[in-house]
Amino acid sequence: MTNQSGEAPARRVVLVANLAVGALVDGGLTPDALRERLEAVGLTVVPEPRPDASLPERLAAAVEVPGIDAVAVAGGDGTLACAAQALAGQKIPLAILPLGTMNLLAKDLGLPLDLDGAVDVLATGLVRRIDAGEVNGHVFLINSVLGMPARMARHREARRGHMGMTDLLRMAAGLLRHLGRYPRERAVLSLGGTVRRVRFRTLAVVCGDYREGLGAVLSRAGVDGGHLTLYLVETLSAARLVRLGLGFAVGEWRRLPGLERHETDALTLDARKALRVMNDGEVVLIAPPLRYRLLPGALQVLVPAEDPR
Known part of the structure; x- marks a missing residue:
């Protein structure tokens, strides 16, 4: 899909940051700073519908926002698994901002581990399907x-x-x-x-x-x-x-x-x-x-x- 100038329109994303992740707990980053980085590469950041709810509830609500192209999740592997609980089987892709300790999923996907590189992927990357596992409803x-x-x-x-x-x-x-x-x-x-x-x-x-x-x-x-x-x-x-x-x-x-x-x-x-x-x-x-x-x-x-x- 392109606009009248022949360019693809900027992606509309909802940003969900796990406030308990190390990079945010230590004060090195804030959700506002993350939002500014996304907007700096031309992304349209749609406000979270339930920013004061629990993390699973925030992610479930983000998926339901109409007209978005991705849910950008800032956190570690546990946070991404929580996001997968809401996104598995949906048409909305997950965009990863790796801020955890191990970031194993990001490494498996070949994603850059620096924040600027991850933001660039969010702006220009392609959609890929991956497998998930489930045990008694837990993804x-x-x-x-x-x-x-x-x-x-x-x-x-x-x-x-x-x-x-x-x-x-x-x-x-x-x-x-x-x-x-x-x-x-x-x-x-x-x-x-x-x-x-x-x-x-x-x-x-x-x-x-x-x-x-x-x-x-x-x-x-x-x-x-x-x-x-x-x-x-x-x-x-x-x-x-x-x-x-x-x-x-x-x-x-x-x-x-x-x-x-x-x-x-x-x-x-x-x-x-x-x-x-x-x-x-x-x-x-x-x-x-x-x-x-x-x-x-x-x-x-x-x-x-x-x-x-």
């Missing part, structure tokens, strides 16, 4: 993790934005204590027509799969692969934890002993109690059974006009 874009990592996330959340070297050492010590203190999770796994009992330290369901190779830690091979990947670690001693970490570092972790891997588009995990689940870094308590399924091509996102791949 995730990267992974859903149970077991010890979800337990340890409580300590990270308590120190969000204030993590120093002492805190990192305490978390490492806590991780080693968790290896022996907590019993393994017990569940019944239904996968590919088979049902079996499992006990695990860590279980992860990944949208797509992780890449192998040196320097590929936590980066995925694709965002539209059309499958989920289940990883299961039944036991995790200190020695095995070190081997797993080294395997990730050198990119040869799939063949490590004790690491179980399956490709699927759906699975069910049943247990006697509610399970603590970490979806894209955010922890939620979910009552069993946990029903995982793939949502192929469910989310539209803006990516660079020139695919970096």
